[in-house]
Amino acid sequence: MxxxxxxxxxxxxxxxxxxxxALLVRxxxxxxxxxxxxxxxxxxxxxxxxxxxxxxxxxxxxxEQLGIPHYVLNMIDHFGRDVIxxxxxxxxxxxxxxxxxxxxxxxxxxxxxAKADGIDAPYVATGHYARAVAGELHRGADDNKDQTYxxxxxxxxxxxxMLLPVGEMTKAETRAVARELQLPRxxxxxxxxxxxxxxxxxxxxxxxxxxxDTAPALSPGRIVTTAGDVxxxxxxxxxxxxxxRRGLPGGSADPMYVVALRPETxxxxxxxxxxxxxxxxxxxxxxxxxxxxxRAGDEVQVRIRHRAPLAPAVVDAVADGAVSxxxxxxxxxxxxxxxxxxxxxxxxxxxxxxx
Amino acid sequence: xxxxxxYLDHAATTPVRPEVLEAMLPYYSAKFGNASxxxxxxxxARAATDAARERIAACLGAQPDEICLTSGGTEAxxxxxxxxxRVQQGRGRAGIVSTPIEHKAVLESVHQTAREGxxxxxxxxxxxxxxxLDSARQHIRGDVALVSVMWVNNETGVIQPIAELAxxxxxxxxxxxxxxxxxxxxxxxxVRTLRCDFLxxxxxxxxxxxxxxxxxxxxxxxxxxxxxxxxxxxxxxxGTENTPMAVALxxxxxxxxAERDAEVARLRALRDRLQSLLTERIPELVVxxxxxxxxxxxxxxxxxxxxxxxxxxxxxxxxxxxxxGSACQSGSVTPSHVLSAMGLPPALGAxxxxxxxxKLTNDEQIDRVAALFPEAVKAARAMAGxx
Numbered sequence: 120m121x122x123x124x125x126x127x128x129x130x131x132x133x134x135x136x137x138x139x140x141a142l143l144v145r146x147x148x149x150x151x152x153x154x155x156x157x158x159x160x161x162x163x164x165x166x167x168x169x170x171x172x173x174x175x176x177x178x179x180x181x182x183e184q185l186g187i188p189h190y191v192l193n194m195i196d197h198f199g200r201d202v203i204x205x206x207x208x209x210x211x212x213x214x215x216x217x218x219x220x221x222x223x224x225x226x227x228x229x230x231x232x233a234k235a236d237g238i239d240a241p242y243v244a245t246g247h248y249a250r251a252v253a254g255e256l257h258r259g260a261d262d263n264k265d266q267t268y269x270x271x272x273x274x275x276x277x278x279x280x281m282l283l284p285v286g287e288m289t290k291a292e293t294r295a296v297a298r299e300l301q302l303p304r305x306x307x308x309x310x311x312x313x314x315x316x317x318x319x320x321x322x323x324x325x326x327x328x329x330x331x332d333t334a335p336a337l338s339p340g341r342i343v344t345t346a347g348d349v350x351x352x353x354x355x356x357x358x359x360x361x362x363x364r365r366g367l368p369g370g371s372a373d374p375m376y377v378v379a380l381r382p383e384t385x386x387x388x389x390x391x392x393x394x395x396x397x398x399x400x401x402x403x404x405x406x407x408x409x410x411x412x413x414r415a416g417d418e419v420q421v422r423i424r425h426r427a428p429l430a431p432a433v434v435d436a437v438a439d440g441a442v443s444x445x446x447x448x449x450x451x452x453x454x455x456x457x458x459x460x461x462x463x464x465x466x467x468x469x470x471x472x473x474x
Numbered sequence: 475x476x477x478x479x480x481y482l483d484h485a486a487t488t489p490v491r492p493e494v495l496e497a498m499l500p501y502y503s504a505k506f507g508n509a510s511x512x513x514x515x516x517x518x519a520r521a522a523t524d525a526a527r528e529r530i531a532a533c534l535g536a537q538p539d540e541i542c543l544t545s546g547g548t549e550a551x552x553x554x555x556x557x558x559x560r561v562q563q564g565r566g567r568a569g570i571v572s573t574p575i576e577h578k579a580v581l582e583s584v585h586q587t588a589r590e591g592x593x594x595x596x597x598x599x600x601x602x603x604x605x606x607l608d609s610a611r612q613h614i615r616g617d618v619a620l621v622s623v624m625w626v627n628n629e630t631g632v633i634q635p636i637a638e639l640a641x642x643x644x645x646x647x648x649x650x651x652x653x654x655x656x657x658x659x660x661x662x663x664x665v666r667t668l669r670c671d672f673l674x675x676x677x678x679x680x681x682x683x684x685x686x687x688x689x690x691x692x693x694x695x696x697x698x699x700x701x702x703x704x705x706x707x708x709x710x711x712x713g714t715e716n717t718p719m720a721v722a723l724x725x726x727x728x729x730x731x732a733e734r735d736a737e738v739a740r741l742r743a744l745r746d747r748l749q750s751l752l753t754e755r756i757p758e759l760v761v762x763x764x765x766x767x768x769x770x771x772x773x774x775x776x777x778x779x780x781x782x783x784x785x786x787x788x789x790x791x792x793x794x795x796x797x798x799g800s801a802c803q804s805g806s807v808t809p810s811h812v813l814s815a816m817g818l819p820p821a822l823g824a825x826x827x828x829x830x831x832x833k834l835t836n837d838e839q840i841d842r843v844a845a846l847f848p849e850a851v852k853a854a855r856a857m858a859g860x861x
Contacts, residue, residue: 236857238853
């Protein structure tokens with residue numbers, strides 16, 4: 120009978136979650152591994168980073184080697200509803216979503232926590248590069264790999280139940296542990312950079328499937344300058360995001376960037392680089408991970424994109440589920456739909472969806 | 475885990491019997507010859523393989539030349555359905571009649587015939603999981619090449635009206651195949667009394683190793699082979715004969731028959747007691763096939779408000795091994811096609827768990843499972859909620 124508490128580890132078959140599981144076993148926890156099946160199409164595509172039979176069998180082999188039980192959990196309905204449907208809807212609204220944020224909020228650190236409750240596991244663990252310290256979330260030790268940008272939406276009460284074994288490590292250290300433990304296949308696996316449910320990065324295919332080819336977001340429209348001059352045609356505003364250069368007509372003196380999307384008129388608005396800079400942002404759907412939320416006048420640090428530098432800012436206003444800040448220096452390409460995540464040093468204060 | 479885990483998945487597979495292992499081992503070492511070779515090693519293997527075939531035939535009431543050895547139940551089903559239908563299609567009959575509750579090995583083969591031009595008709599199933607005979611009378615007509623209906627459904631354990639269906643098929647001049655994989659060793663399976671043309675059995679369901687089975691082929695029934703190659707097994711199934719496995723199958727079948735009556739009584743008592751203990755503790759439990767005749771070893775239930783996956787996980791962590799119906803295909807998350815065909819609401823279909831008793835099961839285990847089950851249900855129901 121294991122005296123240590125039980126922990127449910129989400130194992131994707133990748134090196135980070137495999138090493139997380141291994142470290143917990145080494146620490147003596149009663150570890151139960153699960154792989155979440157989040158969508159149906161994975162099986163036909165070999166070597167997909169997540170969800171395919173290959174990834175599941177990798178997770179299974181690691182679990183077998185570690186001597187822990189392993190289960191495949193069907194979360195297709197919930198994931199489809201909470202993550203994929205929102206992903207599609209955001210693009211249709213001219214915004215650029217980050218599905219990983221919603222997955223962490225609703226799937227990994229909500230649905231999976233319910234599963235943990237069901238098997239009497241007080242803890243849930245993942246291979247995220249982040250740290251949970253005294254009930255608060257902190258950035259991972261490897262600043263290059265820190266994944267707290269995607270974790271702002273989780274329920275505060277879950278943080279004290281999180282075990283994040285690789286949060287203190289660098290990616291190189293994680294791979295070294297994988298090799299040292301001789302975990303089958305995972306040590307030198309390619310990183311999964313893409314969105315798990317988007318084959319080959321072609322998210323437009325998903326939009327076409329869900330919205331139909333004649334949806335406004337996928338229909339032709341005008342490319343206009345901030346002054347209102349029409350400079351070209353596009354094949355659907357959902358193909359663009361703020362700050363993008365690719366896919367725009369050439370020929371102007373200064374390089375042109377997407378500065379806004381107007382879904383009501385199906386226009387893609389372009390401007391010079393300077394037009395991308397902003398000093399103000401508002402966020403909605405805000406979730407705080409600390410007991411005392413920041414107030415107007417407080418200094419915070421903001422990230423408006425994964426791996427963007429921390430930008431110093433001052434809080435202008437905090438209302439129910441909303442916050443607005445003024446950035447001390449201009450920041451480029453503040454994108455509706457992306458996340459604004461607020462930090463105080465390594466502490467993750469919380470975050471919200473950029474308006 | 476303080477006590478040894480409990481295996482309640484005998485319908486998925488069974489341990490190899492010691493007598494079976496002992497009987498087959500010499501054919502992996504001293505008597506390793508290829509049964510088709512002309513020399514003494516070959517003759518020895520030939521004699522053993524032929525003897526095994528005779529014994530298998532005797533267990534089914536058949537003649538030795540009517541036994542075609544295969545790699546298991548799936549191959550036997552494929553050979554019967556595709557091999558039987560393709561010949562008949564060549565003679566102008568394209569109809570193929572089956573049921574939506576068949577094992578995938580039959581159902582997918584039936585779908586394949588449809589892709590090859592077959593006119594696929596699936597019979598209606600009533601709410602208790604039995605094939606509807608009116609539906610059969612309606613669909614089994616003179617244009618039907620082959621009818622395939624399983625003797626016992628592998629998920630619910632419900633026994634199908636095979637004798638009547640065989641009679642209807644023969645009247646219409648069609649070939650009749652039955653997948654007897656869950657029937658052999660539990661019911662009387664005798665091709666002298668059942669008018670079937672093809673019949674499938676699978677060794678690992680009754681103490682033989684995995685990857686050995688047989689399809690019975692009534693004399694005079696044409697069969698198009700699936701494999702091409704040598705002329706083994708009268709050209710029906712090319713490939714070097716698996717002598718040790720043939721011996722294993724024969725031995726396991728004989729043992730199963732010899733103890734059948736006693737085992738059936740013992741298993742029925744165990745299953746019925748488990749059923750009664752569980753329904754007592756969980757009054758809302760739905761027992762599938764209860765209104766029909768079932769084989770003695772299968773108990774298929776649905777637990778409202780708990781999904782199969784969570785329940786199986788909770789049971790496994792508590793040391794009880796059960797299944798959701800069909801062990802095939804890891805990662806598959808589709809709900810039971812059998813329960814859907816019975817008209818069960820999807821929520822109940824997704825909360826089904828199959829427990830099956832067998833050689834390893836005893837009374838003490840039944841008591842322990844009955845004690846653990848309500849906790850597992852509670853856990854599974856907790857997992858369904860959003861945190």
